[in-house]
Amino acid sequence: MAHTLLSGPHTLAPTSVSRTMLAVMLALLPATLWGLYLFGWPALYLFVITLLAALACEVLCLALAGKPLHLNLLDGSALLTGWLLAMSLPPWAPWWIGVLGSLIAIGVGKQVFGGIGYNLFNPAMVARVALLVSFPLPMTLWTAPAPLGSAGAPDWLEGLAITFGGATVDAFSGASLLGSVKTEFTLGRELAEILPQGVNTQQLLLGSHHGSLGETSALLVALGGIALIARGVIRWTVPFAMLGTVALLALLFNLIDAGRYPGVDYHLLSGGLMLAALFIATDPVTSPNTTAGQLLFGAGCGALVYLIRTWGGYPEGVAFAVLLMNALVPLIDHYLKPRIYGRDRGGRPLPVVRETAP
Numbered sequence: 005m006a007h008t009l010l011s012g013p014h015t016l017a018p019t020s021v022s023r024t025m026l027a028v029m030l031a032l033l034p035a036t037l038w039g040l041y042l043f044g045w046p047a048l049y050l051f052v053i054t055l056l057a058a059l060a061c062e063v064l065c066l067a068l069a070g071k072p073l074h075l076n077l078l079d080g081s082a083l084l085t086g087w088l089l090a091m092s093l094p095p096w097a098p099w100w101i102g103v104l105g106s107l108i109a110i111g112v113g114k115q116v117f118g119g120i121g122y123n124l125f126n127p128a129m130v131a132r133v134a135l136l137v138s139f140p141l142p143m144t145l146w147t148a149p150a151p152l153g154s155a156g157a158p159d160w161l162e163g164l165a166i167t168f169g170g171a172t173v174d175a176f177s178g179a180s181l182l183g184s185v186k187t188e189f190t191l192g193r194e195l196a197e198i199l200p201q202g203v204n205t206q207q208l209l210l211g212s213h214h215g216s217l218g219e220t221s222a223l224l225v226a227l228g229g230i231a232l233i234a235r236g237v238i239r240w241t242v243p244f245a246m247l248g249t250v251a252l253l254a255l256l257f258n259l260i261d262a263g264r265y266p267g268v269d270y271h272l273l274s275g276g277l278m279l280a281a282l283f284i285a286t287d288p289v290t291s292p293n294t295t296a297g298q299l300l301f302g303a304g305c306g307a308l309v310y311l312i313r314t315w316g317g318y319p320e321g322v323a324f325a326v327l328l329m330n331a332l333v334p335l336i337d338h339y340l341k342p343r344i345y346g347r348d349r350g351g352r353p354l355p356v357v358r359e360t361a362p
Contacts, residue, residue: 038224222273
């Protein structure tokens with residue numbers, strides 16, 4: 005009897021880890037290129053160093069764990085982690101900040117838990133918080149935009165001196181908007197005195213102000229995130245809840261005392277909120293599985309961001325907020341898991357109701 009060998013009824017999923025990582029990196033590309041243009045050669049060197057260090061640490065960890073390099077390294081997760089970390093760093097930070105941050109992100113934030121899919125906390129935010137707490141001076145030395153080719157901007161050689169030689173950057177450094185406003189508040193000044201012309205929304209949208217390498221242009225970051233939502237790479241739930249909670253709290257307290265509490269545009273467009281809401285808090289590994297859980301997670305992130313910015317010791321709170329809510333994800337998933345058909349939310353079988361004929 006002749007037999008015909010047929011393949012099983014398998015289907016190919018339209019998405020994969022590497023495709024998802026590539027889509028996220030493409031969405032980050034406009035804001036990244038704009039940041040590299042605004043902050044020039046030192047930012048470019050730091051960006052490349054951070055990515056290379058992330059890949060090198062991934063290779064080292066995989067080799068020590070005896071895992072195949074080609075499968076794990078080519079999925080793009082290490083590259084994306086280094087990318088997100090670089091975007092959150094001061095643009096003219098010294099080279100060792102990028103290297104040390106990558107080691108922490110990949111080694112401590114990811115591989116110590118078992119690699120991709122097993123980490124409890126967002127690796128880039130683990131590194132950002134560790135660097136901020138350990139090295140507050142270089143991590144809060146924000147640089148004013150000095151676009152490539154503009155008058156006074158460092159050329160490629162001066163950029164090397166800044167990144168690798170620790171050349172002084174005093175002429176370009178200053179406080180971020182969040183930092184300067186918070187400092188002035190501690191001196192008892194009102195918002196109208198600190199920002200007599202109000203919040204420069206156009207400047208915040210375009211990114212032409214002191215800030216991190218890839219966080220300053222809220223517009224480009226938001227457009228990248230919207231593209232990811234439209235393509236179904238990320239869901240709308242976490243960004244909606246996180247940004248909506250910050251906006252709601254900012255509106256409420258601004259109505260109570262406009263001289264003490266900045267408005268919605270100040271909070272939504274400044275700092276790393278937009279990047280965190282669209283690219284970091286949406287990490288599927290470190291966020292809840294259900295719609296209700298994601299809404300609660302995003303709202304928690306937003307509330308913590310506002311609390312830390314307004315009453316905390318740091319002017320920016322997105323990294324702390326994301327990590328604190330990452331820690332609550334197992335609890336959220338436990339209580340907000342979908343009900344199994346035929347069972348109650350505690351997993352107990354529902355009583356069978358037998359209908360009798362009239």
